[in-house]
Amino acid sequence: MASQVVELLRPCLALGVTVDATFGGGGHTRALLAADRSARVLGIDRDPDAAAQAAGIRRRFDFRAADFRRLGRVLEKEGIDEIAGALFDLGVSSHQLDVGERGFSYHRSGPLDMRMGPDAPQDAAAVVNGWDRDRLADALLRYGEERHARRIADAVVAARPIHDTAHLARVVADAMPARSRRSGHPARRTFQALRIAVNDELGALAEGLDVALRLLRPGGRLVVISYHSLEDRIVKRRLAAGATGCVCPPDLPVCGCGRSAELRLLTRKALRPDPAEVSANPRSRSARLRAAERTAA
Ligand SMILES: C[S@@+](CC[C@H](N)C(=O)[O-])C[C@H]1O[C@@H](n2cnc3c(N)ncnc32)[C@H](O)[C@@H]1O
Structure with a gap:
């Protein structure tokens, strides 16, 4: 624009x-x-x-x-x-989306980082592997407006440890009901939520x-x-x-x-x-x- x-x-x-x-x-x-x-x-x-x-x-x-x-x-x-x-x-x-090592993209394999800058207190791996199920589900709902937040949080907790974006994207996609996989990438809202949480x-x-x-x-x-x-x-x-x-x-x-x-x-x-x-x-x-x-x- x-x-x-x-x-x-x-x-x-x-x-x-x-x-x-x-x-x-x-x-x-x-x-x-x-x-x-x-x-x-x-x-x-x-x-x-x-x-x-x-x-x-x-x-x-x-x-x-x-x-x-x-x-x-x-x-x-x-x-x-x-x-x-x-x-x-x-x-x-x-740039952040295109460089897999930054960990922002569900289309690329990379470390679960998602920090926009070195001042962010934690990376996405710390959130995905460290937050309890309720806190994770709450973040997915609040920051991703993800309807399937609880299912996804359960699947993430069961799949831990997760250190790679492609692994996380697969876990999220598998946790989604089949009808919800049709509109856009199934991990879009989860990645948005994690990014928002990591960078406040x-x-x-x-x-x-x-x-x-x-x-x-x-x-x-x-x-x-x-x-x-x-x-x-x-x-x-x-x-x-x-x-x-x-x-x-x-x-x-x-x-x-x-x-x-x-x-x-x-x-x-x-x-x-x-x-x-x-x-x-x-x-x-x-x-x-x-x-x-x-x-x-
Ligand atoms: C959509 S891009 C901006 C693109 C830019 N307008 C252009 O023409 O290339 C958003 C940028 O904002 C930066 N950003 C996000 N939150 C920030 C913050 N709290 N302080 C400073 N920069 C921030 C990101 O690192 C990213 O580089």
């Missing part, structure tokens, strides 16, 4: 530094730098592998390997006290949004692309809360709450990729984009 990202952030590119909080392969950063010759971008990624992609961009750009939760500290070190724009393109990068992705998102919104200057813009309903719900609620102004009862003659909206929503409903983008890049199928602008409040 690079063109929507560029159009939404274009008005603030000349106002100061734009943070690409999920640099990945740098596609969005490159598009932003090309859109405005005065744009300056700070790329951040939790994954130190992203530094190799960042090394190819020389002008008006810096990269820091960090969790976007630490954005405040990263900017402080750079002497930057406000930002003009922030982009969050959540989830895993193509939802906690990071809630914190990262707060930090970015706090640092955004008036007129500055935030764009977030999420890939599943759990992420999108957090984004939608945070933006709606920021866009809520006075909450006094309508019959009160004067505002007593003193509250005014810190955000103006730029997308009433989430934007979705068009069919051409989905056919060119099937991974974009589930993308939902939301954006907001910081008010002077």
Whole structure:
């Protein structure tokens, strides 16, 4: 959804530094730098592998390997006290999915790792082999919205130890009822759930949004692309809360709450990729984009 990202952030590119909080392969950063010759971008990624992609961009750009939760500290070190724009393109990068050793893909054999960066306190093997059945089932249900969470957790516990992604994918597929194996890969939701748990992705998102919104200057813009309903719900609620102004009862003659909206929503409903983008890049199928602008409040 690079063109929507560029159009939404274009008005603030000349106002100061734009943070690409999920640099990945740098596609969005490159598009932003090309859109405005005065744009300056700070790329951040939790994954130190992203530094190799960042090394190819020389002008008006810096990269820091960090969790976007630490954005405040990263900017402080750079002497930057406000930002003009922030982009969050959540989830895993193509690089992370394509390299089997990272352990994110159910299509490739590799170690059960799934850590986006070295700061994650445990890898997926520790979760799969160490968590008890109820905790595992709860994570599959909560983070993967997996209907067969209990069956899968039982099968995983029975098959331990599991150290390889292909082994785990087989165990999950075998645990699924035959009718559920027809819609998409049977291990998709399990892998999503493990990845979210290993990297505390939802906690990071809630914190990262707060930090970015706090640092955004008036007129500055935030764009977030999420890939599943759990992420999108957090984004939608945070933006709606920021866009809520006075909450006094309508019959009160004067505002007593003193509250005014810190955000103006730029997308009433989430934007979705068009069919051409989905056919060119099937991974974009589930993308939902939301954006907001910081008010002077
Ligand atoms: C979908 S990719 C971004 C792709 C990028 N927009 C591009 O154009 O190539 C998501 C990236 O966000 C990073 N990421 C996820 N959670 C993060 C966090 N809490 N802090 C920093 N980076 C994070 C991942 O490591 C991954 O590289």
